[in-house]
Amino acid sequence: MTKTMTGLATAVAAVAVLAGGALAQTDTIRIGVIKPITGPLAFDGNNSVNGAKLAVDEINAKGGVLGKKLELVVEDGQCKPADSVTAAEKLMVRDKVPVVMGAFCSGATLAVMPVAERNKVPLITGVSSSPKLTEAKQSWFFRNAESELMTAQAFAAILYEKMGLKNIYYLAVNDDWGRGTVGAFKETFEKIGAKTMSIEYVDRTANDFYTPLTKIRAANPDVVIVVAETQAGSIITKQARELGLKSKIFGVGAWATPTFMNLAGDAANGVFAGVVYASTATGDANKMFVDNFKKVFNTDPGKYSAGGYTTINVIAQAIARAGAAEPDKIREALTKTDVQAPNGRIKFDSHHQAYGWELVLVELKDKVPHIRATGVAKSPYD
Amino acid sequence: MSSQRLPLLALLAAAIALPLVFRGEYFMHLMIMVLFYTVLASSLNIVTGYIGQLSLGHAAFFGIGCYAAAMLTLDAGWSVWTAMIIAGLAAAVAGFVIGYITLRLDGHYFVLITLAFAEVLRLVVINWEEVTRGPLGFPNIPRPSIVLGGEVMVDFSSKTHFYYVALVLVVITLWAKHRFVYSAMGRASVAIRENPRLAQSVGIDPFYYSMVAFVLGAFFAGLSGWFYAHYISYVGPDVYGFGFMVTMLIMIAVGGRGTIVGPVIGAAIITIVVEELRFAREIRLSLFGLLLMLSILFFPRGLVSVPDLLRRRGWWPGAGKTGTA
Amino acid sequence: MLDVALQFLVNGLVTGSFYALMALGLAMIFGLMEVVNFAHGEFFVMGGVVAYAFCNVLGVDFYLTIVIVVALMFAFGAATDYLLIRPLRGQHLLSTALVTIGLSIFLINTMLLTFGTSPQGLDAPFSRKPIIIGEIVITEGRLFAIVVGAVAIVATHILIQKTRLGRAMRATFQQKEAAALVGVNVERVYTLTFALGTAMAAIAGVLLGAVFVIHPSTAELATLKAFVVVILGGMTNLPGAVAGGLLLGVVESLWGGFVSTGYMDVIGFALVIFILLFRPYGLFAPRPGR
Missing domain, CATH: 3.40.50.2300 (Response regulator)
Structure with a gap:
């Protein structure tokens, strides 16, 4: 009988954890990330996360944004539409992050876009390249990557x-x-x-x-x-x-x-x-990025690492310009993006498609x- | 059978009341996924649990439901509700054709031929871009809405709306399954599962009953595909893939195959466990694999058998008799 | 046209050698033991990963590495059977199928964690310089793959036909009860068969690393292809599995070459459907088997 009670208590606790929100954290600004962390695309997914981590470390070393440190909340979407949607729901609803980067594969991103729309949280991809994504004018979706x-x-x-x-x-x-x-x-x-x-x-x-x-x-x-x-x-x-x-x-x-x-x-x-990116590209921004990346990860960065790095910088700049880590303000600020990335000067057009990279x-x-x-x-x- | 009815009714009452108590959207999303997987896993259970055939082609029927829903509403402009009926029927027709061909084989051969059908279908969907839109699939699948007298009554902007639709699908599925299992036909199916030769000798035609089960399973898989398409709003070729197949197999095995509550328990446990394992990050799936192996080894008849196991050791109130469905 | 066709034929034989090795192992586990082994592709990749650890990381000689991999994976296969498959012997197909699904999920993700997510090549002592015979191109590594495939296949044949273990295996899988009566340790035969099948898949994995690259993502397709070949060969027919593997390799290559590469993987599954409908005991059996 006690076993039943323990079992019941565990079940109740599990449901309570799922139902309840996460603890409010006011000392950091949290950025949601949806990437394939497990499965066949984990290699490229993790590269992208590494780029993002480097950007966060650099920004935090300089004192963060709006006086707060940035924190990544990375969730595994496995590039599968259904899993990516679940990850997005968790990040946007339960963790209440004000902005999300993801979901790598175009199919998974297409599935997450309506979730961002409904929850009114800006979603930025640093990877997904299908032209379909930005064919229509977007409100909550931004693409910081070159389309095919x-x-x-x-x-x-x-x-x-x-x-x-x-x-x-x-x-x-x-x-x-x-x-x-x-x-x-x-x-x-x-x-x-x-x-x-x-x-x-x-x-x-x-x-x-x-x-x-x-x-x-x-x-x-x-x-x-x-x-x-x-x-x-x-x-x-x-x-x-x-x-x-x-x-x-x-x-x-x-x-x-x-x-x-x-x-x-x-x-x-x-x-x-x-x-869209070569580690040998000239320019101070790239040199700094490559040096720092090598120091942490012991290898030259590639396309996906650069994509993750730039996207976090775009987000950080938008939060700073917005003056508050709130989704609608970040969205507004993102449209005015003007970031010097390792591989070019990035701005968004009317479809929220970024442009300005030096393609090499x-x-x-x-x-x-x-x-x-x-x-x-x-x-x-x- | 009555031992299953009471807990099911209690569960239903709790399920109806659930959105009134908990309001979190993320929680609702997980509960919707539990209900969706309940329909999907139950549909496979009709085939694998009751006629005892391990069908690896079941994801194909789910996929057909998904694509029928997407193509009918996006390309042909049909209403979401008409698409629902057609999605179920399309899958059932496919089930009839594939079942007619494959159910003559048994055991290993059946496993492989159903897998082959699903793979052929998946590869055709990827390559036949003109019709299926290839690997990118269908985005922006419309939400359903309920219109009465020209006025939109329910617009499905809230998760609660989807939740209740999924709940209705679950009830229909379980009810149909219950009717099937406890009909003369269902009893015949179980007889076929337990001893096909004996069943044949008393005048049960295994092929006919297996066909009915197979088509019924395909129909509900198609319905769950319809729901998935409109809820997630995007479908791509991955719906035909091995991922969904493995998920539903795990659910019926962990819950308990050949029972009505089994897939319900399996869908709930697996969805929640996978979600709770998020803390484990990169080792999440390794842990999941490990848990799965342990569960099959220790509870080969699924978690529904846990009370029986406990009862036998006197750890659970009630007589030490085991009952099977 | 003809020289291109010959090149396709040779390409097909190389792929076919991999299929044959994979299928030979699976014919034992799936065909003889009736375990729907979803972890077969993972055993295959694991062979490559273990080889990488010895050959590249520890710097062991390549040929010695093959021996070590075979020994280790044989032991791993025996342990897998003892811990996971034996407790479920005699139960529904689904039980063993699910245990192997659990094992495959565990293995693939654990390999991604330990081996890393980046693909790797094996330090094999082959020159990458092509050998040109007439109009046909082949490399040392590819030739080696065909040779190892042939050796493994002949060795298996000898093992089954000429050794005591082989006799015990044949007896067990023909008539389990009778075999037990005449003193065959049936459980031990099962375990050894599973171990042999695992080692066979692992050899294919080492070759994969030597000729192509090792990456965990190749496991799923490899499992599916191996199942296809076992059916083509006639389930319990080991020489049939080999012939089926070579045949599938060649047919895929010709189809990809002359018809469509996008639909190349459909061929195997389409063949399975037709064979099961019209020749359910495989392509190479003169009469119904067991």
């Missing part, structure tokens, strides 16, 4: 006009990002006159790409646009060299990171990549991304 269309518009012209690459083949991971990016490049390329030879879609977790690469080798395009993350991208690069593919390779994704270049090894030499075209050589061309990301709407 912006990437395509920045690089297609350089590849076609400056490098003279006319016959294009695509090799992309079979998910929303892979398909969206191919769509955006195809549209942009065809407008300026380049020819699409064919498209191959592959599973994100596959290991062997000899079959699509054999096809591509037989077609012999001027360039293969490869849309893939670290794992698939590095294997594709290696296997393309093994097979003796003569076409140029242009990678979209986090290709200018140390992990990528270590995994691909010598095969990465001569590979081009279009990135790099050539990988001996584990260093050499910058070959730069362009500034323009707003696709204004």
